[in-house]
Amino acid sequence: MKSPRWLRRLGSSLLIGGQAITATLKGRINSIDLSDQLMEAGPGSFLIVLITGVAAGAVFNIQVAAELSRQGAGGTVGGILAIGMAREIAPLLTATLLTGKVATAYAAQLGTMKVTEQIDAITMLRTDPVEYLVVPRLIAMVIMAPVQCLLFFSVALWSGQISSTHLYQIPPDVFWNSVRTWLSPDDLPFMLIKAIVFGLQIAILACGWGLTTRGGPKEVGASTTGAVVMTLVTVALMDVLLTQILFG
Numbered sequence: 003m004k005s006p007r008w009l010r011r012l013g014s015s016l017l018i019g020g021q022a023i024t025a026t027l028k029g030r031i032n033s034i035d036l037s038d039q040l041m042e043a044g045p046g047s048f049l050i051v052l053i054t055g056v057a058a059g060a061v062f063n064i065q066v067a068a069e070l071s072r073q074g075a076g077g078t079v080g081g082i083l084a085i086g087m088a089r090e091i092a093p094l095l096t097a098t099l100l101t102g103k104v105a106t107a108y109a110a111q112l113g114t115m116k117v118t119e120q121i122d123a124i125t126m127l128r129t130d131p132v133e134y135l136v137v138p139r140l141i142a143m144v145i146m147a148p149v150q151c152l153l154f155f156s157v158a159l160w161s162g163q164i165s166s167t168h169l170y171q172i173p174p175d176v177f178w179n180s181v182r183t184w185l186s187p188d189d190l191p192f193m194l195i196k197a198i199v200f201g202l203q204i205a206i207l208a209c210g211w212g213l214t215t216r217g218g219p220k221e222v223g224a225s226t227t228g229a230v231v232m233t234l235v236t237v238a239l240m241d242v243l244l245t246q247i248l249f250g
Contacts, residue, residue, distance in 0.1 A: 008228065015210020022136040022206070030133050031141065039142035044149060047103045054099055055154040058091060059083065059161030067166045076170060080177035081184025083162045088189040089249055092155040094241055097200035100147060101233045105208035108139055109229035112212025113222040121213065131213070140205040147201025148194040155193065192248040199244060200237050207233045 025031075067079045112135060115121050124131045159181065166172040211229035215221050 008232065011211060011214045011228070012207075012232065014214050015207050018132055018136060018210045018213060019140070019202075019206030021132045022140045022209070025130070025133045025137050026141060030130075030137070032134050032138050035134070035138040036141060039138045040146065042107060043100070043104050043139075043142040043146035047100060047146075047150060048153065050099055050103060051096060051150050051154050052157055054095060055092075055157030056161045058095060058154075059087070059158030060165040062086060062091070062158070063162040063165045064169065067170045067172065071170045071172070076166075076172045077176050078180055078184075079166050079170075079172055080159075080163065080180035084159060084181040084185050085189065087155050087158050088185065088193045090241075090245070092158065093151050093193055093196035093200060094237070096147065096151040096154045096197060097204065097237045098234065100143070100150065100201070101204055101208075101230055101237070104143065105204045105229055105233050106226050108205065108208035109212040109226040110222055112209055113215035113225040114219070116213060116215045117218055117222060136205075136209045136213070139209055140202070143201040143205035144198055145201075147204070148197040151193060151197035155190075188248075195248065196241070196244050199240060203237055203240060204233050207236065 063079065063083055066082055067076065070076055070079055070082070112121075115135070121131050121135075124134055163174055163177045166177055167174055208229045211225050211232065215225040
């Protein structure tokens, strides 16, 4: 019995990812394309991360601060927000945003190149398409995912502090003291480890799906959708595993 296509594509994506990581470690990096990909994964996505971070911090805080203020525990609001953001919300939401913004671009770009036979042309020029196209995208995501995650975390905390001060009269110094007391020294490094792993997943799956596109231009849309769905599912599963390993 033939295995499902998504499973074969997942296997191909992992092989492509392995090739890209090996090429990166050997220093075979297409530096011309790298700067463009860093812009796409970094400054090109800052705005959506910024806006979502502001909204997430405010909404989380409105829910939590309202309840804790009623219980007379308003002083713990900052700490609970910081732990929730660092351990779970910041890396997971950042990965979701980057999947929507960057993974779709990667899958669509490479899928279009595949169906228009540009990948075959690159191969005929004795250039490895994985080194030329996948490596810069993979490096860009591994560098920029933790940067975006840290930005999201910082913005969410500031947003939480402002909303709790204005809406629930929790003084800023009480909020920040609570953050310092509750956050453990491991929380931020572990948050960044999650972000790096998620960034690696997004790049490998999006590029893998793009390079395994078959057929005409209509297939590019299906590939892009497939890449996003597979990335979100695997990121959610990896999140469970990493949470167990890092915080269990």
